[in-house]
Amino acid sequence: MPVSPSIVLVSEHHLDDLRGSFRRYEHEYDVRCTRSCAEADAEAEAVVEAGGTVALFVSDSVLPDCHVLEGFHRWRARVPNARRIIAAHWDRFIADAPGLRAGMAKGKYDAYLLMPRGTRDEEFHNAVTDLLSDWGSTIADPEVVSAKIVTPVPGPETLAIHDFYDRIGMPVRVYHPDELAEHRLDLGIPEDPTYPVVWASNRPLIEAATVRKVAMSMYGAPSDLEVVDGTVDVAVVGGGPAGLAAAVYATSEGLSCVVLESEALGGQAGTSSMIRNYLGFPRGISGMRLAQRARNQALRFGTQFVTGWSVDELVPGRDGAPHRLCTEGGDIRARAVVIASGVAYRKLRVEPLEQLVGNGVFYGAAMTAAREMEDQDVFVVGGGNSAGQAAVHLSRFARSVTILVRRPSLEETMSQYLVGEIEYNPRISVQTCTRVVDGGGDAHLQWLCLEDTRTGERTRRDAYGLFLLLGAEPTCTWVPPQVSLDENGFVLTGRDVPRDHWVDGVPPADLATTVPGVFAAGDVRSGSMKRVAAASGEGASVVSLVHKFLAPPED
Structure with a gap:
């Protein structure tokens, strides 16, 4: 009989209120009640020693034996993967908030909530179930298997x-x-x-x-799609935030739309363990959940999806003919095309480590591999938000996480909220002005050679995992020469398009390319911001340009 995961409640004076609010969870969770930080720590230790785990700590905003944030720090050391909530009593909710909310930005805990005043406080329980769901997606052996x-x-x-x-x-x-x-x-x-x-x-x-x-x-082949008259209004290449936003807005406004994604919907953003600065999600949201909500929203409006098929070629239409997207599973004809194929992580190009990809060396966050890093020393290469999010997630499992960057600091390339969270996390360290020059192991990564970019000094470090998030290379090998690219291979749009493609001295619209009816949005576009919210905004904005292009000419 598997041991039920535990929820630990902590409050000196309001434990009965908390216990009453958590009765609905007792059927599936082992709810434990404590009155101090020390008691909660002892309960967590007992759970772990018995082979169980703590899914959630819920604490009052004031504890009798230490500051609540110190308590969370101790419990985090005991159970790194547990989620953490402050449920402040209504007498102290407003007074305690200013001194505690800053800790949430640094990842010291996950949510600041008002303790329920009675039964069926669904706003409170929505936050609780969101965090339990997030916890459940990170455990190795889920109860429900699909x-x-x-x-x-x-x-x-x-x-x-x-x-x-x-x-x-x-x-x-x-x-x-x-x-x-x-x-x-x-x-x-x-x-x-x-x-x-x-x-x-x-x-x-x-x-x-x-x-x-x-x-x-998952969705069959492109040739299986049901398309009226054999041509869709708009085909979107790429199922990341830009592509999903374009699909939602296109189909919600009456356009027929197909999204082609060569891998998993969500793109690089879908691998992010927690995005905390996306508008409207104060407790943050994982990239996977954001992508799945967008997919379900698009499906509701009628979007058709195809995954696993790479676009091999885009053949621009001439004289009003539709564009054609060619794949091994069939072609798709579309009156308009949105290029939202995103970017791929750059290769490290250290041959001994390339040979170990999948055996301790990973490109991207590799969410599944994080669970295999328990009690190991791992390294993350990269200074962007994706690297920071990966490091925070890995710290729930690994003994130590070292972020390696060539720059003198993280501040230039990473959002401040992540920098603060990393500084607070005792399992994460940052090694600046450093690059990986060698590494190896017997069938699995065992060591790395690191070089100081200022002095050239090299050091050897034991390593069990290496996660490479090395910036962006656009995935545009299938784009025809008629679509202008910049020197790095990103799609040019708007005023960035070469002047010889302007019409009567007027550049194309902001998200339009050099081919009429072909648009670009998100990270694949030259000059894009490389943020999830920006990509989503571009995906939504491009639909108005598609509408304008598809509109019949005025008499």
Whole structure:
């Protein structure tokens, strides 16, 4: 019988109020009540020693034996992955807020809430369930499983498939074939399959599974799409924030729309463990959840999605003919095209480490791999927000996380809220003016060689994980030469378009390219801000340009 995860309540004077509010959770969680920081610490220790875990600490704003933020610091050391809430009593909520809210920006706790005054305070419980859901998405073995990966020897491909399912919000577990021997026929697994095998609810079994095969199984092929008259109003290439926003606004305004994404919906943003500066989400939101909400919103309005198929070529239409997007799974014809294919992380180009990709070396946040870093020393290379978010997430599992940057500091490239959170986190350190020049290990990463960019001095460090978030390279190899790119391969739009493409001395619209009816939004666009909110804004804004392009000419 699995041990239920625990919720620890802490209050000296208002414990009965808190206990009453959490009765609804007692069926599925082990709710423990304490009156001080020391008692809560002892309860958490007992839970961990018994093989359990604490999902959530909920504390009054005032504790008898220490400051509440010191309490959270101690509990975080005990259970790094637990979520943390201050539930201030209504007599102290306003008075205590100014001194405590700043700690939330630094990641010292996750939410500052008013303690419920009675039953059915759904605003309070909405925050609680959001945080419990966020916690549940980071644990290794979810209770509810929507997909099963079966393999005798997990390898890099297994990890990549697991990470794909994590990015799209489908609970998944890895099983040895012996664990499912009795259920093999029920699952449709043949006698001598080619591993890994992937089973998912209401989908055909996949043998010799790869990320691409799994992605392709989600929505079928482009040739399977139901398109009126064979042509959609707008095709969006890329399912990140810009592409999803374009889809939501296009279909909500009556345009037919198809989104093509070669991997998981959400793009790079979908790998972010927690985005705290996105408008409207004061407690933050994971990139995965943001992407899934946007996808569901787009589906509601009628957007069609295709994943797992890369666009090989864009053939611009001539004389009013539709544009054509070519894939191995069929072509899509569209009156307008939005390029929102985003960017990929730059390669480190240190050959011994490239050989270990998937075995301790990862490009991107690799959310699944973070769980395998428990009690290990890991390194994150990169100075942007994605690197900072990855480091914070890794610190919930790893013994130590070292951020490596070539610049003298993080302040130039990272949002201040993340810089503050990193400074506060005792498991994270920052090593500036440093680059990775070598590394290796026996089938798995074991060490790195780091070079000081100022002195040239090299040091060898033990390492179990290396996460590379090295800036951006646009994914535009499929874009035709008629679409102008800058010297780094990003799509030029608006006034940045070469003057010889201006019409009567007037540049294209801000998000329009050099090809009529082809637009660009998000990180792939030259001069873009490289922030989730900015990409979403561009995706929404481009729809008005699409409408204008598709409108019949005035007499």
